[in-house]
Amino acid sequence: MPSGLVALLDDVAAIAKLAAASLDDVAGAAGKAGAKAAGVVIDDTAVTPRYVVGLSPDRELPIIAKIAMGSLRNKLLFLLPAALALSALAPWAITPLLMIGAAYLCFEGAEKVWEAVSGDSHADDVLEVSDPKELEDRQVGGAIRTDFILSAEIMAIALAELPAQTFWMQAAVLAAVGVAITAGVYGVVALIVKMDDIGLHLAERSASGVRALGRGLVTAMPVLLKALAIIGTAAMIWVGGGIIVHGLEVFGLETIPHIIHGAAEAAAHAVPVAGGVVEWLVGAAGAAVVGIVVGGAIVALLHLIPRKH
Template sequence: MAGGLVALLDDVAALAKLAAASLDDVAGAAGRAGAKAAGVVIDDTAVTPRYVVGLTPDRELPIIWKITLGSLRNKLLFILPIALLLSAFAPWAVTPLLMVGGSYLCFEAAEKIIEALAGHHAEEELAEVDTPAELEKRQVAGAIRTDFILSAEIMAIALAELPDASLGMRAAALAAVAVAITVGVYGVVALIVKMDDIGLHLSKRPSAVAKRTGAFLVQAMPVLLQALSHIGVAAMVWVGGGILLHGLTAFGLNAVPDFVHHLAEGAAHAVPFAGGFVEWLVGAVGSGIVGLIVGGVIVGVIHLIPRKKH
């Protein structure tokens, strides 16, 4: 009896060790995958705050919560199963689908840049919406739609880091990446959009340091949101152009990707003390130019299509 109990406890201990090892493997795989997707995560963080512009302060956090739920739904219910199915049965389809998503990012960014150059401001666009509820609905839908493209890129990068993992390991690692990145991104976004409220709270404290810090946060908030709006548009062009360049390379169409790559390498050699940064910067600018050209062409084609008047 005692021997049987000891054997049972040994079996339980062995299973616990196996489970712990599996969790370590999942955590390690998720960490490697998330690190590779860091660039797109930064872009996602920069893009999102512009979707609360024009909305009342009391609705900012509820809207970000809606976008967070939409982002999790995108990643866990749609992108994760599709990514696993494609990687198992149609890996050739991943790159074309990503290129379609990258083209959409380029289009959205190019359209906003063209509208800004033509004098079409965000205030005019917001004025077209009849009620705050309609504005909120449109902003949330736009944010979730853009998040879907960025999330697909994040999950594809993460999946590429797990080529030899089992199906269960890939699913667990991708789910961990999805939850961690979503919570991290939208937690930072919530802090950014409520920075002025935090500053106002600090400015009422008796401490002189707290008052100065609070006043600085309140004054910096409009500048930061405006800067993030521009960074978000630039990030969409950069990420979209980068997706297209990687897709062209995968299909053996190397002329444009090689040109951008060699240009970046040449710039890095010309500035050896900051070669890594310069190479990244020139590569990002090259990707952005490609994205802007593609997005501009799509905008032109769409605007040439006749639309029915309401």
């Protein structure tokens, strides 16, 4: 009996070690896969705060919560099963779908650039809706639809970066990526949209230093939102272009990727002190050029050509 108990405890310990190792594998793989999607995550974080513009401050956090739940639903109920099915049945389709999503990101970014240059913006359309509930539903619905595209890119990038894994390991890693990124993105978004309220609260404190910090937060809020809009647009173009460049390499169309990689390596050799940083910056700039060309072509097709009729 004692020897049987010892053997049982050894088995339990072995199972526990295996489970711990599996959790470590999931966490490690999720971290690496999620890091590759960082550009889209930045874009998602930068884009979302604009969906609470024009809404009551006391509804900001509930609206962010609704969008976060919609994002989680997008990732876990729709995109996760689709990604697993693609991986099992049509892995060849992952790269083309990534490139299609990347083209959409390029289009979104290029359209924002066009609106900034031309002054033809649709950002004020939401102010035409007078019913608060209708406006809230419209904003939440629009945010969840945009999130679906960004979430699809995040899950596809994560799937493409996974090494050979079992079906359940892939499912666990993608679920971990989806939950972690959703929590991170919408936690930061909630903090951003309430920063002015936090600043006002601190500005009413008695300590002069705290009051100064509060006033600084209130003053910084418009600057931060403008910076996030620029960062989000740049991230769309850069990430989309980078995915397209990588896709061209996968399909053997290496002229453009070769030019970008060659320019990045040459720049790194020219500045050996910060070679790695310079190489990344030049590579990112090359991807952004590809992104703005692709996005600009789509904008021209959808917006400029119809206006000639």
